[in-house]
Amino acid sequence: MSDLPPMDVAGRTQRLLALLEGAGCEVLLVTNLVDIRYLTGFTGSAGVLAVAPHGSTLVSDGRYRDQAADEVAASGAPAVVSISPTQAGQRLLLAEALGGAATIGLQAAHVSWAAQRSYAADAFPDATLVPTDGLLEGLRAVKDDGEVARLQAAAAIADTALAATRSLLATGPTERAFALALDQEVRRLGAEDVSFETIVGSGPNGAKPHARPSTRFVEAGDLVVIDFGALVDGYHSDMTRTLVVGEPSATQRRMLDLVLASQAAGVAAVAPGVRCSEVDRACREVIADAGWGEAFLHGTGHGVGLDIHEAPAVSTTSTATLVAGHVVTVEPGVYLPEHGGVRIEDTVIVTEGGSRPITLAPKTIAP
Ligand code: ZN
Numbered sequence: 471m472s473d474l475p476p477m478d479v480a481g482r483t484q485r486l487l488a489l490l491e492g493a494g495c496e497v498l499l500v501t502n503l504v505d506i507r508y509l510t511g512f513t514g515s516a517g518v519l520a521v522a523p524h525g526s527t528l529v530s531d532g533r534y535r536d537q538a539a540d541e542v543a544a545s546g547a548p549a550v551v552s553i554s555p556t557q558a559g560q561r562l563l564l565a566e567a568l569g570g571a572a573t574i575g576l577q578a579a580h581v582s583w584a585a586q587r588s589y590a591a592d593a594f595p596d597a598t599l600v601p602t603d604g605l606l607e608g609l610r611a612v613k614d615d616g617e618v619a620r621l622q623a624a625a626a627i628a629d630t631a632l633a634a635t636r637s638l639l640a641t642g643p644t645e646r647a648f649a650l651a652l653d654q655e656v657r658r659l660g661a662e663d664v665s666f667e668t669i670v671g672s673g674p675n676g677a678k679p680h681a682r683p684s685t686r687f688v689e690a691g692d693l694v695v696i697d698f699g700a701l702v703d704g705y706h707s708d709m710t711r712t713l714v715v716g717e718p719s720a721t722q723r724r725m726l727d728l729v730l731a732s733q734a735a736g737v738a739a740v741a742p743g744v745r746c747s748e749v750d751r752a753c754r755e756v757i758a759d760a761g762w763g764e765a766f767l768h769g770t771g772h773g774v775g776l777d778i779h780e781a782p783a784v785s786t787t788s789t790a791t792l793v794a795g796h797v798v799t800v801e802p803g804v805y806l807p808e809h810g811g812v813r814i815e816d817t818v819i820v821t822e823g824g825s826r827p828i829t830l831a832p833k834t835i836a837p
């Protein structure tokens with residue numbers, strides 16, 4: 471993975487700073503670790519980033535003295551690292567980094583009640599704390615070329631891993647054994663990890679959209695829903711294919727054809743300027759017209775990046791509009807306990823002129 475192109479990490483802080491005035495704060499305390507990674511390259515498990523016009527400061531503890539310095543320097547982020555072994559010391563460093571700002575933004579979705587109370591009462595008693603919402607979410611939703619390259623590399627590993635393992639299904643493994651083989655292949659191909667806990671749902675288990683791999687043996691006549699991904703430099707891939715062991719029944723065949731058509735309609739709808747709710751509608755309509763609207767149990771998709779689920783949501787209620795650089799999944803499904811489940815999912819990049827899927831494994835049903 472050493473041939474991945476660089477990302478413009480420094481530019482992210484500049485874009486964030488430009489949003490602060492509109493959010494009603496002079497400085498922002500970033501407490502979500504994934505956002506900290508996005509802004510600084512730091513991958514540790516503890517830290518707070520103070521983003522201020524005069525400079526950003528990453529405060530962490532002694533375990534990350536060298537790692538934080540190395541990662542921040544490698545990313546090119548305009549941030550300095552301050553380390554203290556104690557929480558009290560870290561609070562002092564943060565106060566220093568915020569430079570007496572009168573208004574401090576907090577990430578409302580990523581600050582616990584206890585932390586907010588302690589910031590207000592102990593750490594910054596003289597400042598006004600301002601809740602902010604979705605600042606980083608909006609920035610992270612639009613990927614740069616370096617991010618797209620990582621997402622594509624992750625998706626390519628998943629494609630290859632499925633190609634290498636799918637024939638195993640015909641030998642009747644347990645769901646868990648198949649998931650393990652797939653996960654191993656993903657790691658063997660160079661991913662740093664799997665993207666999330668692999669879903670393998672066979673027979674009736676496939677009718678539960680997020681089935682965890684069980685000790686059930688895959689049998690002839692099963693639909694098998696396989697939803698998995700690879701992690702490359704922090705970026706997730708996400709793809710679902712549904713395979714059939716043996717011959718599908720007439721109903722299963724209808725489910726497969728319908729979800730395939732629904733998914734294709736959704737992918738075809740993805741383009742800049744299109745509302746995410748429209749993509750959802752394109753998928754849902756096909757399934758509803760066939761009378762199985764109630765069996766499509768979830769939203770159509772989600773953004774993918776440093777988190778497996780991020781903005782923008784692709785759902786009935788989503789208010790987002792697609793722009794070039796968004797990366798979203800399109801994953802309709804039909805779930806009928808007596809017949810099993812069918813879901814087909816691709817990850818799609820919104821381009822200037824339309825869209826381009828990056829998950830390319832064939833949608834054939836034979837193992
Ligand atoms: Zn998925």
Ligand code: ZN
Nearest residue numbers: 708799801815
């Ligand atoms: Zn997904």
